[in-house]
Amino acid sequence: MYVLTNEEMREADRYTIESGTSAIELMERAGLALADEAEQMAPTGAIVCVCGGGNNGGDGFVCARILRERRREVDVVFFAERATKECLFNKEKWERMDGEVVSFLPKNKKYALAVDCLVGTGLRGGLQGKNAETVERMNALKGQGVKILSADIPSGLCAGEKEPCAVRADVTLCIGEIKADAVYGDGLDFSGRVKRADIGILLPEREYAVLAEAKEMAGLLPLRKRNSHKGSYHRAAIVAGSIEYTGAAYLSAAACLRSGVGYTALFLPKGILSSYILKVPEVLLKSTNDGDRYAFNEETMQETLGYESIAYGMGMGVSKEVAKGAIYLLQRYTGRLVLDADGLNSLAAYEKERFDSLFKNKKCDVVLTPHLKEFSRLSGKSVEEIVQEGMFAAREFAARYRVNVVLKSAAVSVTDGRKTYLVTNGTSGQAKGGSGDVLSGVIAGLCANTSAFFGAVLGTYLSQSAAEIAVEESGEYSLTASDCIDCLGAAFLKLTRSRKFE
Template sequence: MQNILTCAQMRAADKYTIGTMGVPAQELMERAGRAIAEEVRTLLETLGGRRVLAVCGGGNNGGDGWCAARLLSDWGYETAVYTLTDKLSADCAAQRAQYGGKVYTQFPEETFDAMIDAVFGTGFHGAPEGVFLDAIEKMNQSGAKIVSADIPSGLNGDTGTYFSCVQAAVTVTIGELKGGLLLSNGPDVCGKIVRKDIGIQLPERAAAGRSEAEDFVKIFPPRKKNTNKGSFGKAVILAGSLAYTGAPLLSAGAALRCGCGYTQLAIPQELFGYYVGKFPEVILTGVPSENGYLCPDEEFLRGLMRGADSIAVGMGCGVSKQLHEILAFLLSEYRGTLVIDADAINTLAEYGADILREKSCRVIMTPHPKEFSRVSGREMSEVLTEGAVLAKQFAAEYGVMLLLKGHTSVITNGKFSVFNTEGTPALAKGGSGDVLSGIIASLAARGVNGMDAASCGAFLLGRAGILAQKRFGEYSVTPGDVIRELPAAILSLREF
């Protein structure tokens, strides 16, 4: 798990390292400058170029740029610095004093092979203006490959949003990852993200991290020989309606591939005949229903809960008062892990989410941004810019685990958040969420704790999507293709 910090937390860690741990600020700047210079050198070796322009602001980020330019000059590269301001921090001024190369006070007209973006750092917020905006635009128009120091200038390091922003080929993030590099538009402007550890110490444990394959090896250990299907739990998929008949099959198919001992598919009674034989491996059950939509029946639900280690509900169910009554009963009476997805979330938004407050089961909710906007009562614009924060607040308020889907999915229990970046735009297709709910239900049925089940589920969906994309391309992958790649995704964990 790689630490993720907010910009304020990163600045606090920098201050702690200098003030409490006694590492001189200039020593940290030298390390940061060297880390940036090394990445520029690597890029130039690939390009075959020699000419570098560092574009430097007046803060410590600018100081990193001056340092990198000096080191590259020492290594034999032709360097120059465009300085945007005479108002420099003390550490930035110290680095400028050591640089002996060409300095511009206006953006140079000559061409360069690479540029170092050292305009703004973690202290930036808002929109670039004046000479700073002009510098960003000219860097983007220059045709040079840009290496950004810590954060592409103009990018909000916490949210990944921007008004005008450097389009980097490489971003050398210093110390720890910042959330904005991974969220919203961040990945589209950062290019390749390279994290460089320069010895900055954290005053306290990070409250977020980016998941990696090695984090989930423990979830798929070699099975003991003395086991049986009962050893691996039972997942129930309670899903479907006359209007949405495919969702239950996708969820059940994914659950079958992720290791639970039993998968039970519970669908409206009217659909039962159509489902017979679709998956010989599942326990197929007809649910009391009316006109193809689920109806609450306490006696039936008690029987369904019996022996169920996890229940995933909502996929393709449609929004209804009847589904809300089913959710209320499950929340009150069930003792396992309840995965609430799709129309179950929309139903909570329509008929009331307060039933989440009093519950006897563990709850994992898996909304996409629009579903989260509905159930949280927040504007879509807020979710798209502050989703990670809002998800954490919602999880804490309602005592649930929440997986907010996106190109970077955020999984949180209200205290710690996991950012999942494994994935592909090929997954932007109806049905991918149904696959995810089945994966999570299967993992939870095996006894995997909720945060690990949700985090691993998001990772496996993303990894399987990548494998499917390699076969079919970004445009032609279907959720069924993703399910077929789940075994390979799981096997890939053994590489660690």
């Protein structure tokens, strides 16, 4: 499934209409899809359709009419002062079948379902006045056990709006394609289960973001053979750790071990090396330098160049020495390099003016794994700007510097500047220290056996999937990064089985 921005969806609508399908016909199909979903969610009981004056409202009037034709009890709320001609056309059809329109949500009537068609993707800024009051009323109904179905996107939800006044849907039925705002930023907290209704929207030829789904992810898994050995699955190096952050190196190396790579080496300062001897017996331990914090050593770093993939930066601390190591790899390494955490922060702190030359003249295929604040340091944009721009912020940066970017947020955007995947599985339990170290290790392990881009996409999906599996045991409050590592095997197994049997 594709994930479209508001502007991309408007272009697709125009393209479809210009290709011969009328706006009225598209509205009829959308309303039918909403009616079908409404009946699945509420097989019995009264339904209320809350309609605005835009095309979402028109979809709602079609939905109400079809439900009435199926002998369901339906009320319609409509109070817009202005409306599109398509919305008015379907409002009149509703009224011709003696359908009533009220201007407020009845307080004393019991409903099984509310269909939210109040405001769509055209919203700019937050809701106010009667629109806001109606949204609050719908959310109050949900608190009383009424299910909420939102058309396209929960009303009131728009990119970058802090603490939006928006409908909290049980199901959001995206018309045509998945809408970015429904799954990005706060979208996942408001949209409930996101589904897609295919109504025959045609897409102009271009690259669109893709929603990461199990079946496609399974096809990206590197193949394994019975007639193989550890060398068949290559080698990954983890360069990480300091006296302050000893756990980061362990988490990353342990995650890498469980990601299909044949051989994992952990490079860390000699002063903390002894504490790892029994922690990860399968990992080869090597020292980067004397002392308990990273200091650049060309001889040690030269040894890492023979590995198919390297993850660099986890728990190393921000310093010029860490920046030196990152620069050395960018200039000398020819494999797949994952730059995470303090690797990114050190470059941003000490070498930002050299980004153009460093990244554009690099010899390796680079994966950057920033969270929003780290990406703000790298890009020079505020966190608010990044959230507002959504997937475009990461895509623009990746294209400019010819790198792969894994922008960590509630929904993770993975892009090489052309192709973009949006990874929406996972859990709030991952919002804890160590989760990023796990991700970097999984990506490094996969990158030893596949391309940097697909390793980043697949590694992100599997890390999120492992968290979903782990949370069934521990719950979101108590989930730890170690729990996620323990469930990586189950995540890989689940994906492998879907490849075999679907």
